[in-house]
Amino acid sequence: MRIASWNVNSITARLPRLLAWLESSGTDVLCLQEAKVAEAQFPVEPLRELGYEAAVHATGRWNGVAVLSRAGLEDVVKGLPGDPGYEGAQEPRAVSATCGPVRVWSVYVPNGREVDHPHYAYKLQWLDALKTAVTEDAAGARPFAVLGDYNIAPADDDVYDRAAFEGATHVTPAERAALAALRETGLSDVVPRPLKYDHPYTYWDYRQLCFPKNRGMRIDLVYGNGPFAGAVKDAYVDREERKGKGASDHAPVVVDLDV
Numbered sequence: 001m002r003i004a005s006w007n008v009n010s011i012t013a014r015l016p017r018l019l020a021w022l023e024s025s026g027t028d029v030l031c032l033q034e035a036k037v038a039e040a041q042f043p044v045e046p047l048r049e050l051g052y053e054a055a056v057h058a059t060g061r062w063n064g065v066a067v068l069s070r071a072g073l074e075d076v077v078k079g080l081p082g083d084p085g086y087e088g089a090q091e092p093r094a095v096s097a098t099c100g101p102v103r104v105w106s107v108y109v110p111n112g113r114e115v116d117h118p119h120y121a122y123k124l125q126w127l128d129a130l131k132t133a134v135t136e137d138a139a140g141a142r143p144f145a146v147l148g149d150y151n152i153a154p155a156d157d158d159v160y161d162r163a164a165f166e167g168a169t170h171v172t173p174a175e176r177a178a179l180a181a182l183r184e185t186g187l188s189d190v191v192p193r194p195l196k197y198d199h200p201y202t203y204w205d206y207r208q209l210c211f212p213k214n215r216g217m218r219i220d221l222v223y224g225n226g227p228f229a230g231a232v233k234d235a236y237v238d239r240e241e242r243k244g245k246g247a248s249d250h251a252p253v254v255v256d257l258d259v
Contacts, residue, residue: 001071001257003029003104004238005147005220007203007250010036011064014248015043021241022050025254028071029099031106031147035064042066057095064092065108065148071100082129086110086122093126094133101259102228103137107148112169120169123151127178131185138186138225143259145224146187149203149250154179154189157199158218170219187223192235192253200237203250211242220253231257 004027008014011032022030035042035058042056051070057078058064067073080094096105107130112123130146137144152175156162165171183189194200201216210216222235234256242251 001029001100001102001259002027002254003031003102003145003147003257004252004254005031005033005106005149005222006241006252007033007108007149007220007248009034009248009250011043011066012037012041013246015046017241017246017248019046019050021238021252022047022052022068025238025252027254028069029102029104030068030252031104032066032068033064033106033108033149035066036061037064055095055097057092059092062091063108065095065106067095067097067099067104067106069097069099071102072098074098075103080107080126080129081133084122084125084129086119094130102143102145102257104144105134105146105148107146107150109148109150109152111151112175115167115169115172123169124174124178127175127182131178131182134182134187135185140225141227143225143228143231143257145190145222145228145255146182147222147253149219150179150221151219152176152179152221153217153219154221158201160199160201160215160217170217182223186225188226188229190222190224190229190232190235190255192222192237192255194237195239202237202253204242206249220250222253222255228257231259233258
């Protein structure tokens, strides 16, 4: 079974590449982030033509998550239980579903913006709610994983230059402590292999030639419980999909399971 996670940075802008990638990659389940489209405008029909059902949680031009599956789609839950909300509203940042023998969450963790910004406090509160929401499944016997854009680099090696991020979000002790607390529920970091260079970065800014210079970050993560991690046969970053005109600034993270 092949499961992947991909922040597409607008499914409307990326749809031709997404459809081509699904056909060529043989992916069974895709956790998708940053759809940037209202649920009613989500491209369900072209995905159905490829054999994929879609569980979508999206409200408009920002955020938005989905699970695409050709392995079944049951017990869909839209939204994060206990979501603290931001400025009085809950954002579409989480959706979960059971796809055959595996249960997955697709998550788009808040960015945080700046350390002294209210969005940063919201990010930490959101991660705490996520920890509570996944605790039961993380400890269960069924393969389970939380995949998505976490907007956090777990360690200094997960950014191209730690000094370049001094004082910024994505690398702070509090954010990394929140990831550690999430792992303590019974999840482990399924670290993919890079297809090029030494580090499996998953995101490269569009600006300043970051991709050609490999100035990247590993912020798209797969956190799986014991049964999930034990079934992993391979994991890699599909860096090729970050190349070319019209690419997302994130690459897909692909995990192959023997389940």
